[in-house]
Amino acid sequence: GAGVSQSPSNKVTEKGKDVELRCDPISGHTALYWYRQSLGQGLEFLIYFQGNSAPDKSGLPSDRFSAERTGGSVSTLTIQRTQQEDSAVYLCASSSAERWGANTGELFFGEGSRLTVL
Amino acid sequence: AQKVTQAQTEISVVEKEDVTLDCVYETRDTTYYLFWYKQPPSGELVFLIRRNSFDEQNEISGRYSWNFQKSTSSFNFTITASQVVDSAVYFCALRNRDDKIIFGKGTRLHILP
Numbered sequence: 001g002a003g004v005s006q007s008p009s010n011k012v013t014e015k016g017k018d019v020e021l022r023c024d025p026i027s028g029h030t031a032l033y034w035y036r037q038s039l040g041q042g043l044e045f046l047i048y049f050q051g052n053s054a055p056d057k058s059g060l061p062s063d064r065f066s067a068e069r070t071g072g073s074v075s076t077l078t079i080q081r082t083q084q085e086d087s088a089v090y091l092c093a094s095s096s097a098e099r100w101g102a103n104t105g106e107l108f109f110g111e112g113s114r115l116t117v118l
Numbered sequence: 119a120q121k122v123t124q125a126q127t128e129i130s131v132v133e134k135e136d137v138t139l140d141c142v143y144e145t146r147d148t149t150y151y152l153f154w155y156k157q158p159p160s161g162e163l164v165f166l167i168r169r170n171s172f173d174e175q176n177e178i179s180g181r182y183s184w185n186f187q188k189s190t191s192s193f194n195f196t197i198t199a200s201q202v203v204d205s206a207v208y209f210c211a212l213r214n215r216d217d218k219i220i221f222g223k224g225t226r227l228h229i230l231p
Protein backbone atom coordinates (compact mmCIF):
# COMPACT_ATOMS: atom_id res chain seq x y z
CA GLY A 1 0.00 0.00 0.00
CA ALA A 2 0.93 3.62 -0.24
CA GLY A 3 1.09 4.32 3.48
CA VAL A 4 1.73 2.63 6.81
CA SER A 5 -1.07 0.20 7.55
CA GLN A 6 -2.04 -0.89 11.06
CA SER A 7 -4.53 -3.48 12.21
CA PRO A 8 -6.82 -3.80 13.96
CA SER A 9 -7.90 -0.18 14.12
CA ASN A 10 -9.82 -0.91 17.29
CA LYS A 11 -9.42 -3.72 19.79
CA VAL A 12 -11.41 -4.28 22.96
CA THR A 13 -10.17 -7.03 25.21
CA GLU A 14 -10.57 -8.30 28.72
CA LYS A 15 -7.94 -7.87 31.36
CA GLY A 16 -5.51 -10.77 31.31
CA LYS A 17 -5.88 -11.62 27.62
CA ASP A 18 -3.06 -11.38 25.09
CA VAL A 19 -3.29 -9.06 22.10
CA GLU A 20 -1.36 -8.70 18.87
CA LEU A 21 -1.13 -5.48 16.91
CA ARG A 22 0.16 -5.48 13.37
CA CYS A 23 2.07 -2.88 11.36
CA ASP A 24 2.77 -3.00 7.65
CA PRO A 25 5.29 -0.26 6.82
CA ILE A 26 5.77 1.55 3.56
CA SER A 27 7.41 -0.75 1.07
CA GLY A 28 11.19 -0.39 1.14
CA HIS A 29 11.33 1.38 4.49
CA THR A 30 13.88 -0.34 6.68
CA ALA A 31 13.29 1.69 9.84
CA LEU A 32 10.21 0.98 11.94
CA TYR A 33 9.10 2.47 15.27
CA TRP A 34 6.33 1.66 17.72
CA TYR A 35 4.92 4.36 20.00
CA ARG A 36 2.14 4.42 22.55
CA GLN A 37 -0.13 7.44 22.85
CA SER A 38 -2.13 7.80 26.05
CA LEU A 39 -4.36 10.72 26.90
CA GLY A 40 -2.19 13.61 28.04
CA GLN A 41 1.02 11.61 27.76
CA GLY A 42 2.20 12.42 24.28
CA LEU A 43 3.98 9.74 22.29
CA GLU A 44 5.91 7.23 24.34
CA PHE A 45 8.71 5.42 22.49
CA LEU A 46 8.46 1.65 22.70
CA ILE A 47 10.83 -0.01 20.23
CA TYR A 48 12.86 0.69 17.08
CA PHE A 49 13.83 -1.72 14.30
CA GLN A 50 16.48 -0.95 11.69
CA GLY A 51 16.91 -3.52 8.96
CA ASN A 52 18.19 -6.83 10.29
CA SER A 53 19.96 -5.30 13.29
CA ALA A 54 18.97 -6.07 16.85
CA PRO A 55 16.16 -3.69 17.80
CA ASP A 56 16.33 -0.95 20.42
CA LYS A 57 13.85 -2.24 23.01
CA SER A 58 14.65 0.33 25.64
CA GLY A 59 11.15 1.81 25.67
CA LEU A 60 9.16 -1.36 26.31
CA PRO A 61 7.43 -0.75 29.68
CA SER A 62 7.50 -4.32 30.96
CA ASP A 63 8.30 -7.89 29.94
CA ARG A 64 4.65 -8.32 28.98
CA PHE A 65 5.46 -6.29 25.87
CA SER A 66 7.38 -7.72 22.95
CA ALA A 67 7.71 -7.02 19.25
CA GLU A 68 9.11 -8.73 16.25
CA ARG A 69 9.67 -7.87 12.67
CA THR A 70 9.62 -10.61 10.09
CA GLY A 71 11.67 -10.36 6.93
CA GLY A 72 12.46 -6.73 7.61
CA SER A 73 8.90 -5.72 6.80
CA VAL A 74 5.74 -6.45 8.80
CA SER A 75 5.98 -5.98 12.56
CA THR A 76 3.83 -7.37 15.35
CA LEU A 77 3.58 -5.85 18.82
CA THR A 78 2.38 -8.36 21.39
CA ILE A 79 1.04 -7.49 24.82
CA GLN A 80 0.60 -10.44 27.16
CA ARG A 81 -1.77 -10.53 30.13
CA THR A 82 -3.15 -7.10 29.31
CA GLN A 83 -3.85 -4.63 32.10
CA GLN A 84 -6.17 -1.64 32.11
CA GLU A 85 -3.22 0.74 32.04
CA ASP A 86 -2.27 -0.73 28.66
CA SER A 87 -5.31 1.03 27.14
CA ALA A 88 -3.95 3.51 24.59
CA VAL A 89 -3.45 4.12 20.90
CA TYR A 90 -0.48 2.21 19.56
CA LEU A 91 1.18 3.96 16.65
CA CYS A 92 3.58 2.54 14.14
CA ALA A 93 5.85 4.65 11.95
CA SER A 94 8.38 3.85 9.26
CA SER A 95 11.12 5.76 7.49
CA SER A 96 13.54 5.22 4.66
CA ALA A 97 16.73 5.44 6.71
CA GLU A 98 19.00 2.65 5.52
CA ARG A 99 21.19 2.17 8.55
CA TRP A 100 21.72 3.14 12.15
CA GLY A 101 22.56 6.79 12.44
CA ALA A 102 21.11 7.68 9.08
CA ASN A 103 17.57 8.29 10.21
CA THR A 104 16.83 11.92 9.54
CA GLY A 105 13.52 11.48 11.24
CA GLU A 106 10.87 12.00 8.63
CA LEU A 107 8.54 9.38 9.97
CA PHE A 108 5.41 8.21 8.21
CA PHE A 109 2.78 7.20 10.73
CA GLY A 110 -0.10 4.80 10.50
CA GLU A 111 -3.54 5.61 11.85
CA GLY A 112 -2.92 3.61 14.99
CA SER A 113 -4.54 0.73 16.82
CA ARG A 114 -6.78 1.80 19.67
CA LEU A 115 -6.61 -0.75 22.48
CA THR A 116 -9.18 -0.81 25.25
CA VAL A 117 -8.69 -3.20 28.14
CA LEU A 118 -11.80 -3.76 30.22
CA ALA B 119 19.49 11.33 28.62
CA GLN B 120 17.29 13.10 26.15
CA LYS B 121 14.09 14.95 26.89
CA VAL B 122 11.61 17.18 25.10
CA THR B 123 9.43 19.59 27.04
CA GLN B 124 6.38 21.31 25.64
CA ALA B 125 5.20 23.36 28.57
CA GLN B 126 2.01 24.56 26.91
CA THR B 127 -0.58 21.82 27.20
CA GLU B 128 -3.36 23.69 25.45
CA ILE B 129 -3.63 27.06 23.68
CA SER B 130 -6.66 28.85 22.27
CA VAL B 131 -6.43 31.85 19.97
CA VAL B 132 -8.84 33.65 17.73
CA GLU B 133 -8.44 33.15 14.01
CA LYS B 134 -5.89 35.44 12.35
CA GLU B 135 -3.88 35.86 15.53
CA ASP B 136 -0.25 34.74 15.62
CA VAL B 137 0.65 31.94 17.99
CA THR B 138 3.97 30.45 19.13
CA LEU B 139 4.38 26.91 20.39
CA ASP B 140 7.33 26.39 22.68
CA CYS B 141 9.72 23.45 22.67
CA VAL B 142 12.73 22.97 24.96
CA TYR B 143 15.00 19.97 24.64
CA GLU B 144 17.78 18.28 26.57
CA THR B 145 20.55 16.20 25.08
CA ARG B 146 24.20 15.44 25.72
CA ASP B 147 24.95 14.81 22.07
CA THR B 148 26.45 17.49 19.85
CA THR B 149 24.81 16.00 16.79
CA TYR B 150 21.05 15.70 16.87
CA TYR B 151 17.89 16.46 14.93
CA LEU B 152 14.77 18.32 15.97
CA PHE B 153 11.33 17.97 14.43
CA TRP B 154 7.80 19.22 14.53
CA TYR B 155 4.81 17.03 13.76
CA LYS B 156 1.13 17.89 13.44
CA GLN B 157 -1.70 15.60 14.54
CA PRO B 158 -5.02 16.91 13.17
CA PRO B 159 -8.36 15.75 14.58
CA SER B 160 -8.35 12.91 12.04
CA GLY B 161 -5.49 11.43 14.09
CA GLU B 162 -2.63 10.69 11.69
CA LEU B 163 0.63 12.45 12.53
CA VAL B 164 2.20 14.48 9.74
CA PHE B 165 5.82 15.57 9.53
CA LEU B 166 6.30 19.36 9.30
CA ILE B 167 9.99 20.14 9.59
CA ARG B 168 13.42 18.78 10.49
CA ARG B 169 16.40 20.79 11.69
CA ASN B 170 19.87 19.41 12.46
CA SER B 171 22.00 20.71 15.29
CA PHE B 172 24.51 22.38 12.98
CA ASP B 173 21.98 24.52 11.20
CA GLU B 174 20.66 27.35 13.33
CA GLN B 175 19.10 29.26 10.50
CA ASN B 176 15.48 30.00 11.09
CA GLU B 177 13.06 28.71 8.53
CA ILE B 178 9.87 30.08 7.10
CA SER B 179 7.34 28.12 5.10
CA GLY B 180 4.26 30.13 4.25
CA ARG B 181 2.54 31.01 7.51
CA TYR B 182 4.81 28.69 9.49
CA SER B 183 8.18 29.64 10.92
CA TRP B 184 10.62 27.94 13.24
CA ASN B 185 13.17 29.52 15.57
CA PHE B 186 16.06 27.26 16.62
CA GLN B 187 18.32 28.58 19.39
CA LYS B 188 21.03 26.26 20.68
CA SER B 189 21.95 28.72 23.44
CA THR B 190 18.58 28.17 25.09
CA SER B 191 17.98 24.62 23.74
CA SER B 192 14.75 25.73 22.16
CA PHE B 193 13.02 25.06 18.87
CA ASN B 194 9.87 27.16 18.80
CA PHE B 195 7.16 27.10 16.15
CA THR B 196 5.14 30.15 15.14
CA ILE B 197 1.97 30.19 13.07
CA THR B 198 1.22 33.60 11.61
CA ALA B 199 -2.35 34.64 10.81
CA SER B 200 -3.73 31.41 12.22
CA GLN B 201 -6.62 29.61 10.54
CA VAL B 202 -9.20 27.18 11.86
CA VAL B 203 -7.51 24.40 9.86
CA ASP B 204 -4.43 24.86 12.03
CA SER B 205 -6.33 23.37 14.96
CA ALA B 206 -4.45 20.23 15.94
CA VAL B 207 -2.03 18.77 18.43
CA TYR B 208 1.55 19.72 17.64
CA PHE B 209 4.49 17.61 18.76
CA CYS B 210 8.13 18.55 19.02
CA ALA B 211 10.64 15.68 18.80
CA LEU B 212 14.36 15.00 19.19
CA ARG B 213 16.64 12.38 17.65
CA ASN B 214 20.10 11.66 19.00
CA ARG B 215 22.87 9.58 17.46
CA ASP B 216 21.14 6.37 18.51
CA ASP B 217 18.18 6.97 16.18
CA LYS B 218 15.66 6.89 19.02
CA ILE B 219 13.16 9.67 18.36
CA ILE B 220 11.65 11.12 21.51
CA PHE B 221 8.49 13.22 21.41
CA GLY B 222 7.20 15.87 23.77
CA LYS B 223 3.73 15.59 25.26
CA GLY B 224 2.27 17.87 22.62
CA THR B 225 0.42 21.17 22.59
CA ARG B 226 -3.24 21.16 21.66
CA LEU B 227 -3.99 24.25 19.61
CA HIS B 228 -7.54 25.57 19.19
CA ILE B 229 -8.12 28.23 16.58
CA LEU B 230 -11.46 29.88 17.27
CA PRO B 231 -13.44 31.32 14.37
